[in-house]
Amino acid sequence: MYFKVLAMAVAVGLGLTSFDAVAATHTASDQAAQLAQRDREIAELKQELADIQARIGEIEQRTDAQSDINVNTQQSVEALQTSSAKADDTAKQANSNTINGKVFFNISDLSQESHGTDTAASGVGIDVKRFYFSVTHQFNDAWSANLTTDFNYVSNDGETNLFVKKAYLQRKFSDAAVLRLGSADMPWIPFVENYYGFRYVENTITDKLKVANSADWGVHLGGQVNGHFNYAVSAVNGAGYKNPTRSKRMDVEGRIGFVPFQNAVIAVGAYSGTLGKETQTVDAQHTAKRFDILAAYSHNSTRFGVEYFQANNWNNVLTALSDKEDGYSLWGSVGLGESTTLFARYDRAKTSKDLNPSLKDTYFNLGLEFPVYKGVKFSAVYKHDRLEDQGPTDLKTDELGVWGEVAF
Numbered sequence: 001m002y003f004k005v006l007a008m009a010v011a012v013g014l015g016l017t018s019f020d021a022v023a024a025t026h027t028a029s030d031q032a033a034q035l036a037q038r039d040r041e042i043a044e045l046k047q048e049l050a051d052i053q054a055r056i057g058e059i060e061q062r063t064d065a066q067s068d069i070n071v072n073t074q075q076s077v078e079a080l081q082t083s084s085a086k087a088d089d090t091a092k093q094a095n096s097n098t099i100n101g102k103v104f105f106n107i108s109d110l111s112q113e114s115h116g117t118d119t120a121a122s123g124v125g126i127d128v129k130r131f132y133f134s135v136t137h138q139f140n141d142a143w144s145a146n147l148t149t150d151f152n153y154v155s156n157d158g159e160t161n162l163f164v165k166k167a168y169l170q171r172k173f174s175d176a177a178v179l180r181l182g183s184a185d186m187p188w189i190p191f192v193e194n195y196y197g198f199r200y201v202e203n204t205i206t207d208k209l210k211v212a213n214s215a216d217w218g219v220h221l222g223g224q225v226n227g228h229f230n231y232a233v234s235a236v237n238g239a240g241y242k243n244p245t246r247s248k249r250m251d252v253e254g255r256i257g258f259v260p261f262q263n264a265v266i267a268v269g270a271y272s273g274t275l276g277k278e279t280q281t282v283d284a285q286h287t288a289k290r291f292d293i294l295a296a297y298s299h300n301s302t303r304f305g306v307e308y309f310q311a312n313n314w315n316n317v318l319t320a321l322s323d324k325e326d327g328y329s330l331w332g333s334v335g336l337g338e339s340t341t342l343f344a345r346y347d348r349a350k351t352s353k354d355l356n357p358s359l360k361d362t363y364f365n366l367g368l369e370f371p372v373y374k375g376v377k378f379s380a381v382y383k384h385d386r387l388e389d390q391g392p393t394d395l396k397t398d399e400l401g402v403w404g405e406v407a408f
Helices: 002-094 187-197
Strands: 094-115 123-140 143-154 160-174 177-185 217-227 229-236 250-258 266-275 288-299 302-312 324-335 341-350 361-374 374-389 394-407
Touching: 160 217, 187 288, 187 302, 229 266
Parallel strands: none
Antiparallel strands: 094 123, 094 394, 123 143, 143 160, 160 177, 177 217, 217 229, 229 250, 250 266, 266 288, 288 302, 302 324, 324 341, 341 361, 361 374, 374 394
């Protein structure tokens, strides 16, 4: 009985061992199959990942190409917009009108005496010395036209006039060559005025003594060369912008200027002609001539200058007798802070050196300028002018008042 039980136990134990071995064998086989399946799946995933990366690379290349196209397109659009804007600006500039104006006026108390007796010019009043109204049309970069009218009223002589001062067609070849046809600025007076700076208070000496014209009808050429040289030459009728009538021959005025350093100038000028007085029926007895020198500096409110002139037969073109005159003008100004400028001027001239050698004209002014607003300024000024000789001429003028300029 005992042995049967033992044999049965052994048999059962062997059976279990065999089952475990078979189970182990089956388990190992299953694991190997699972590992192989996993490796295949990993391989497939790697292949899919590689395919995805390849597709992503292609997409990035196409995106970069499209971005380049977009950038180029945007640049082209911007370039077209810039070109269009420039074209619009050029078109606007090429067909633009510019309007400017300038008014000279004063209110003053004037006292004028001849040999101690008051003249009719004495008194208190308002004078509108000049009112310029200018229109400039720009056809293109080379061609333009200008029309400037001039109105003036002087209370002490009752003069009221409206006339054309400038009317010209301009062709700009370069900064060194600008041609004007018509009534335009003469080479000397406007050039000096730019450095003087107080035209609204008083004319420059050649303009004041009427031995030069500020504008005239004719052909005008001028320009700047290398920033150190400037020039202007005019062939004109000779009678001034108020009188465009023809004469037998044209007068010539010229100027050459040298700029030694910024804001400074040394210039010489000359004039020769018959002032429009010689015609086909009237012969001139003399040729009017004038020689000019200017040395000046102008920067902001600081200005210094000296002008000298000599004129021959300016008032004797049609007379048998000849005469000459000369004179000089000294001026200066300096700023007294941001809103006030002190200025002064002194002129001395001998206006008839051959026919009346003792005749002389002495002028000076002293004033304070107060800019009010851009384009608007006032000056409190005292003026003194005396024309006298050793004979019957003794005319003294004193004037105190406020002078102003409005520019727009």
